[in-house]
Amino acid sequence: MYTIKDLEKIASQVRRDILRMVHGVASGHVGGPLGSADFLVALYFDTMQPDPSIFSMDGTGEDIFFLSNGHLSAAWYSVLARYGYFDVKELTTFRKMGSRLQGHPAVKEGLPGIRMSSGSLGQGLSVAIGAALAKKLNADEHLVWCLMGDGELEEGQNWEALMFAAARKVDNLIAVVDYNGQQIDGPVNDIMPLGDLTAKFEAFGWKVLTLYGNDMAEVIGTLKKAQWFTFQEQPVIIVMTTHMGYGVDFMMDNHEWHGIPPSDEQLARALGQLEETLGDY
Amino acid sequence: MLNEALRADVRYWIQDAGCWMFDATYFIIFYHLQILKFSNFQIVISMQDYVNSGSKDTRSGFGEGLLELGKQNPRVVALCADLTGSLKMDAFAKTFPERFIQVGIAEANMMGIAAGLTIGGKIPFTGTFANFSTGRVYDQIRQSIAYSNKNVKICASHAGITLGEDGATHQNLEDLGMMRMLPNMTVICPCDFNQTRAATIAVAKYEGPVYLRFGRPKWPNFTPPGQEFIIGKAVVMNEANDISIFATGHMVWNALQACKILEEQGIGAEVINIHTIKPLDETTVLKSILKTGCAVTAEEHMQNGGLGDAISQVLVRNFPAPLELVAIADQFGESGKPEELLKKFGLDIPDIVNAALKSINRKKGSGH
Incomplete structure (x- = not known):
């Protein structure tokens, strides 16, 4: 059982990992991963608490997670390693040739904790729905979680999936939208405004919760609340507002930090703002 | 008909005598395929008959x-x-x-x-x-x-x-x-x-x-109802020596009909049902082509990317031989009855016959 303080410390270390991984290979994404770190830490260390030692592709008998916006890989890999799926030293191999830590999550290399390749956007929610249906068919009363990006909602397949899950009452599923308001070319509101997401999801038949995703106590509380709403003949979705680049002042809310690596000097400045809590890898 | 087929075969042996050395070289190269070149002496007997048990x-x-x-x-x-x-x-x-x-x-x-x-x-x-x-x-x-x-x-x-x-x-x-x-x-x-x-x-x-x-x-429904389906294992529908016809899907039936017509002309067509395009049964393909020396592919697909392409790669890499593709040539289809369209787009039985004759002629011309 971790306290809020413990989880915040882990999140700080995850943020350091993200920056050092991307800097180490001079390639990758930092903005989205920094923003989603609190959620991923809360989900693994508090909400799901899966057992890494019995990881199986089928995920029978435990809650399972899918990352639809695969470019958040650095955050996910760090959380998986810090949680015990593999040695944190392996984080040094991120995006390098021969690594199990591919640029975007992949199953081919057999990295424990990953069940689906992602990166090409808009596909994760459908996959999560399929896994949730399999759990129902197997009478496995565990949940399926799926994190999606906000810009990713521009992909039409999401809306097919949203329609389906409500119509078929896939109520063992919790989707989370990382609503940081930024995408590659600029603010989401300029590129393709999403409008009132809560109203849209409700109109599609989902139970909608909102959350500020960079406050650990609020994240923990809302994820618990979301679980209460499962198995009530309705899928659940959380619109989670975050700051892209959270934790590093000069990266915050700036879409230009979507997919560029920090320089040596920028890394030093960024790490200066994040406490080393578990020891760098 | 038997005599005619035999005569045709003998004629081919004589024509091909000059390249037996060539064949022998390939025999050594492909020894792992365990091909018995004696099969060249096989007499073409009337083709195996396939009956449509009801479409x-x-x-x-x-x-x-x-x-x-x-x-x-x-x-x-x-x-x-x-x-x-x-x-x-x-x-x-x-x-x-x-x-x-x-x-x-x-x-x-x-x-x-x-x-x-x-x-x-x-x-x-x-x-x-x-x-x-x-x-x-x-x-x-x-x-x-x-x-x-x-x-x-x-x-x-x-x-x-x-x-x-x-x-x-x-x-x-x-x-x-x-x-x-x-x-x-x-x-x-x-x-x-x-x-x-x-x-x-x-x-x-x-x-x-x-x-x-x-x-x-x-x-037409013509394969035995209880036949085991082995993924990746091509089915030799008719054994013969003059040409290999590799067909897939609906075109297997058309290939068998073409085979009958060729047989009437004294030409033995080996018909192979490539029901698995990938992984391709390269052993069966090469075994056949080493015997016949020329081929036709038949598929309800573009020439680009389909069975013909797959067979071409195998031949080019292992045993270059004349190959004619019965497939659709870089164009979209159109409305019509299936049989009309097969005719219009060059996938009918006579198209396979003509492709076979062309392929055989190329083989003769190339001295294979």
């Missing part, structure tokens, strides 16, 4: 196979995108409603859900037309099924030009190429009702992504 659509073979699978294996689930009747999935849907998932007209979502169902140990069979099973959802298949190596069976009906009246929007002629190019993907195109039924049952036992292609029209 049926191959999609109905899929429907029957799927229903059978439903009874055999509780892990089998089926998904359909608003084409349950067309795909003949209604019997499965009615018998196993809890294992049938209607996704509506949302093929991308269907592919993702199918991929997800494998996580949990299900064996999902997706059903829609070939066009919506491939091009419409290529990236979903690529990332969530092929790259992720998920045990999804993509079942595609109404493939090829024989879809007929609906026209080019629905006549997918590129699917074999698209699916062949994906690593991890097995590509199967059975020839008739019985074989489609058998293939459907066989793919459930195989672990990995499969593209299973079949068609709309009623078509």
